[in-house]
Amino acid sequence: MNEKLVWFDEPPRTTQPLSRERIVAAAVDLADAQADGEITMRALAQKLGVRSPMALYRYVGSKDGLADLMADHGYGLITVPRGEGWRPALRALGLSGWAAVQAHPWFARLAFSRPPLGPNAMALYDAALAELDSLDLPAATRMGFVNTVFGHVFGSGLALLEERTMRAGIGDATDADLAEAARPYLDRVAASGKYPYFTKWASDPGRDDSAPQTFEKILEWLLDGLETVPGND
Structure with missing residues (x-):
């Protein structure tokens, strides 16, 4: 990491209508408006x-510095209740994340690409x-509990970002549009007989039912698994 972390420097005091907070707020709004968030x-x-x-660099140091500040804004939206035990704490971490x-x-x-060293x-x-x-529990295991939940949060979020980018790239296609585009290919796959179990699934009308593995359900499965770790009494 060649760039000095933004957290080492205080932003300049100035009478200009710029501030680190205003820059980050504008960056968040701008990123929200882009399908890929770039x-x-x-x-x-x-x-x-x-x-x-160049005027912005006085406040954020570099584009990486801005990314650090934006990521920390995101961490500031996540909450952990205190005094209710580890499972409610990690459940709230997952749901608010x-x-x-x-x-x-x-x-x-940004959570995958920037170090979580900001105050939030x-x-x-x-x-x-x-x-x-x-x-x-050992120190590594305690952090592992937290990062297991964060892995679910950020992995799911990254999948959401990639899907949003993909849909925007092909004209905000609906699920029905995507299914119709794939239908001729899937018909050829079925006719070939090469993948019989996939074809069986694809022809089952129940395949479009609501999936059991919602974010919330997977989070509970993860917490159930963490409950079984030796030492977690």
């Missing part, structure tokens, strides 16, 4: 009414670890 410093400067993108990445799918990508991220990890502290 933004440029030039577009951000235009949104803020700033002549040159899922709400955050649904609102801001780009957050999932650190406070969140601290709160989650506090609820696990009384368990007779």
Whole structure:
């Protein structure tokens, strides 16, 4: 990591109508408006009414610095209740995290690419670890509990972002549009007899029923599994 982390520097004090908070808020709005969540410093400067993108670097250090700040904004939307035990804490972490990445799918990508070292991220990890502290578990296992839930949150969020990008790239296609586009190919697959069990599934009218593996259900399966870890009494 060649760039110095944005957390090392305080933003400059100035009378100009710019601030780190205003830049991050504008960046979040801009990213939310893009299917893939990608933004440029030039577009951000235009949104803020700033002549040159270079003016923004005084406040965020670099584009990576802006990404760190945006990611920490996302972590600030996640909550962990205190004093209710580890399972309610991690359930709330998962559910509020899922709400955050649904609102801001780009957050999932940043969570995988930037270190969680901002104040919101650190406070969140601290709160989650506090609820696990009384368990007779090694330090690596306690963090593993937290990261198991985060893996579900951010993996699901990344899938959501990729699907959103794909749909926008082909004209905001509906599920029915995608199914119709694939139908001639699937008809040829069925006729070939090469994949009989896939064809059996594809021809079953129940395949479009609601899937049992909702985000919430998978989260409960994960928590059930963590419940069985030795030392978690």
